[in-house]
Amino acid sequence: MRSKADEILLNVVEIFHSIQGEGANAGRSAVFVRLSNCNKNCWYCDTDWSKGETMSVSQILAEVNKFVGKKDYPNNLIIWTGGEPTLQLTDEILSHFSEYYNCIETNGTNPVPSLIKYISCSPKVKPEVLRKNFKHVNEFRYPIGDGDVLPDIAELPAADNYIVSPIFLGEAKKRFEQVDENVKYAIDFVKKNPRWRLSLQLHKLLNIP
Numbered sequence: 001m002r003s004k005a006d007e008i009l010l011n012v013v014e015i016f017h018s019i020q021g022e023g024a025n026a027g028r029s030a031v032f033v034r035l036s037n038c039n040k041n042c043w044y045c046d047t048d049w050s051k052g053e054t055m056s057v058s059q060i061l062a063e064v065n066k067f068v069g070k071k072d073y074p075n076n077l078i079i080w081t082g083g084e085p086t087l088q089l090t091d092e093i094l095s096h097f098s099e100y101y102n103c104i105e106t107n108g109t110n111p112v113p114s115l116i117k118y119i120s121c122s123p124k125v126k127p128e129v130l131r132k133n134f135k136h137v138n139e140f141r142y143p144i145g146d147g148d149v150l151p152d153i154a155e156l157p158a159a160d161n162y163i164v165s166p167i168f169l170g171e172a173k174k175r176f177e178q179v180d181e182n183v184k185y186a187i188d189f190v191k192k193n194p195r196w197r198l199s200l201q202l203h204k205l206l207n208i209p
Helices: 057-067 091-097 127-133 180-192
Strands: 009-019 029-035 053-056 077-081 101-106 118-121 136-144 158-166 196-198
Touching: 009 057, 029 057, 053 057, 057 091, 136 180, 158 180, 180 196
Parallel strands: 029 077, 077 101, 101 118, 118 136, 136 158, 158 196
Antiparallel strands: 009 029, 009 053
């Protein structure tokens, strides 16, 4: 007999077990569920989110369970990423993953489902849109290049962490080349604005799959 989890379908790019490479959770074990499609097309994006395969919630959960068991909850992180996961993810879907610690990486264009436990927002919208969509996030993580100007923290919703991450360049949809000018600019920015923290993309620096 088919269950609801067999009937709910998502378009998925990939599911993999790795280490979170950036942000406040850097270094933690996590299962990444990368959903396809995005409502932005940032030139510095390092992910090909345009293609995916249709999977049921049951199939996704089975894949996640192959990597980690439930006994360590809440230390088992699922990171819903993309693309832009809010285009597909709902509380109904997340209810089937309730024994995991559900995190999301979002561009801030939409509110996130209420069952998400950790919000990492890498904003691609203006602060007024962020204030409309969020009262609080766990981290704002801004990609930053040489000369970029960030909004004042006072313009943003409340957050536990304010993070800048230097933009990598290189081949489109990969972007694995560190840019010294961007790193220096990010470091200088943090020195001048100590409420912000620096986060480098460790998975790129260390070539972690």
